[in-house]
Structures are given as structure tokens and as C-alpha cells.
Amino acid sequence: MFMIAHIDEIPYFGEHTQVTVMCHDCGWKQTDFIPAEGKKAGCWKLAISNEKQLRSRVVRSSSCTVRIPELDLQVNPGSSSTGYVSNVEGVLNRFLEVMNTVLRGLQSDIEQQLVEGNEVDLTQTSKEINQLELLIDNVKNAGLDNSVTITLEFLDPHGHSMILDESAVERELTEEEIATLPTGPDPAVFSA
Numbered sequence: 001m002f003m004i005a006h007i008d009e010i011p012y013f014g015e016h017t018q019v020t021v022m023c024h025d026c027g028w029k030q031t032d033f034i035p036a037e038g039k040k041a042g043c044w045k046l047a048i049s050n051e052k053q054l055r056s057r058v059v060r061s062s063s064c065t066v067r068i069p070e071l072d073l074q075v076n077p078g079s080s081s082t083g084y085v086s087n088v089e090g091v092l093n094r095f096l097e098v099m100n101t102v103l104r105g106l107q108s109d110i111e112q113q114l115v116e117g118n119e120v121d122l123t124q125t126s127k128e129i130n131q132l133e134l135l136i137d138n139v140k141n142a143g144l145d146n147s148v149t150i151t152l153e154f155l156d157p158h159g160h161s162m163i164l165d166e167s168a169v170e171r172e173l174t175e176e177e178i179a180t181l182p183t184g185p186d187p188a189v190f191s192a
Contacts (some may be wrong), residue, residue, distance in 0.1 A: 007036075010059065010085065018083075031064045032160075033083040039159030041173040046163045048142045049149045052151065053165055061160035063184040066091060067153040071135050072093040077184025081110050088152060088163070099136050103129070155183045 006018045016038035022029045045051060060066065062081040067074045073095060084090075106129060113120045141148040154161040159177045162170075173181070 010057075016059070029082070030062070030080070030084040031084070033059055033085065034061075035160055041157045041178050042159045042161075043156075043171050043173055044154040044161065044163040044168055045164050045171075046152045046168040047149055048092075048152055049146075051143050053167065054087065054143045056088045056094070056163060056165035056168070057085070058088060058091055058154070058164065059083070059085050059160070059162050060154060060186075061158060062092070063157055063158045064156040065159040065181055067155065068095065068139070068150050068152045069153065070150050071138055073135070073139075073175075078182075079184075081184040083160070088143075088165070091152060092142060093188050095139050096136060099132060099139070103132050103136070106132070106142060155181055156182050 001023045004020045004022070008016060017034045017036070018031065019034060020029065025072065027157045030122075048054065061083040063077055064187050065074060065076050075095070075098075080180065101148065101177075106125075110120055110125055138148055138150060142150045152163065154163055155173060155177065157173065
């Protein structure tokens with residue numbers, strides 16, 4: 001097992017240390033971004049209403065929960081969660097990848113059930129597929145179609161995540177919010 005630490009100045013975010021811990025034997029890897037300055041638990045919100053906002057920079061740490069509340073979509077940090085630097089469009093693409101995987105899985109399950117001669121409630125199944133396709137369309141069209149505005153939220157109990165856009169709103173998390181948010185993996189660099 002070995003660790004790589006890279007210190008860099010991320011424009012408008014300040015100095016951050018990117019820590020990557022890897023195991024060549026099993027392929028395990030964990031990456032996180034740690035700001036040089038201590039941060040308070042925070043929430044960043046951005047109502048995505050135009051194409052320019054899709055290019056806005058984001059830093060998401062391994063402890064950050066990402067939400068799109070209007071669509072009831074949420075990604076919690078898991079035991080293998082890693083941090084990344086991207087833009088708003090990149091975050092939305094991550095949601096799209098997962099939703100498209102779920103859609104393909106659902107369609108495959110239906111086909112398999114039909115091939116095996118099992119009974120399938122096509123009304124319910126069609127409804128589920130249509131709902132998922134609508135979610136996918138809303139995420140795809142965010143910022144591109146004036147009729148679709150969605151909110152991207154980063155909730156980070158460690159305060160290491162940010163959305164860099166002049167319209168983004170930052171606030172501190174309440175104690176209740178902090179208590180209910182998952183914190184993701186313990187940084188391997190701090191545990192041993």
C-alpha cells in the first residue's frame with residue numbers, strides 16, 4: 001500500500017491537498033481533497049438555469065452528499081467514496097450514468113421475465129420506465145432548456161466541498177443536519 005499527496009492551488013478554492021491511497025495487490029484506491037484551511041460543515045446550493053452554470057467548477061470531497069431535491073435524487077458517500085474536482089455538468093453526468101444503468105437493468109429484467117414466460121405487469125412497468133425516462137430528460141436538459149431548472153446541493157459535514165458559481169449560495173449546516181448526514185469513509189491516511 002502506498003500514498004500519494006499532491007498540494008495544489010485550485011483557483012478560487014484555495015490550497016488543497018489531494019491524497020490518494022492505493023494498494024497494488026488488490027486494486028483498492030481512495031482519493032480525497034482536503035483544504036489547507038479548516039472549514040465548517042456546509043451546504044452549497046446552485047439553481048441551474050443556464051448553460052454557463054454547467055461549466056461552473058465544483059470540488060466534492062469523499063464526505064459530501066450530493067442532492068437534486070426537485071427530482072428526489074441523492075448520492076450519499078459510501079465506504080469507497082472518493083473526492084473529485086469537476087464541473088456542474090460532470091456531476092449531472094454522474095447522475096445520468098447511474099440512471100441509465102438502472103433503466104437498462106429494468107428493461108433487461110423485463111425482457112428476461114418475458115423470455116422465461118413469467119407474468120409481467122406491463123402497466124406498472126411502463127409507468128416506472130416512463131418516470132425514470134422523465135428524470136433522465138430533466139437532468140439532461142438542466143441549464144439547456146429554460147423550462148427545466150434544477151437545484152444542485154452539496155452537503156458536507158466536513159466542509160471540504162464547494163460549488164464555484166456567482167449564483168451559488170453557501171450556508172452552514174445545522175447540528176441536526178450534521179447528525180443525519182453520512183460522512184463517508186474514514187480517510188485511510190488517518191487510520192492505520
